[in-house]
Amino acid sequence: MDIVSVNSLPYEDFVDVFGNVVEKCPIVAAAVWSRRPFSSLADLVASINDFIDALPESGKEGILRVHPDLAGRDLQGGTLTPESREEQGQAGLDTLTTAEVSRMARLNKEYKDHFGFPFVICARMNNKAKILQQLEKRLGNERAHERTRAIDEVKKICHLRLQGLVVPDRSNKL
């Protein structure tokens, strides 16, 4: 879809198409619809990022809390969103050894117990080794810093999901 078509979508269709660019947060798409027309894909990305940045810290933590664990119960039970399933698969999280699954589960729990939200990282920009390494490293961060770090990852995931939905603008190709 090009940006002209994006701008012509009624809000119901806009939310159907973009409702999961931020995992399980269709309210983000519903909110930014009123910021149309978008001049480009980059403008749509910026509008979503601005909306997220303007949320209170509790809202940002809410966004983090609806993310599924990496290599967690939803992956094993087949209840991930299609987007998350694809991303976790690309990072190799669906082919972990039993020992790796246990290690991931232990670290995910430790992280969640410590921060009160799940560990979030853009799986497609990483692989299982890097994800485990980052999980251990970020456990040592101060809470406010880590919340910002995790929201930055949400933005990266969102950007890649949007790139899969909106064709680049013609002006960018010239």
Ligand SMILES: NC(=O)N[C@H]1NC(=O)NC1=O
């Ligand atoms: N917990 C977590 O990071 N989940 C997300 N990461 C990603 O790339 N897709 C997700 O669902």
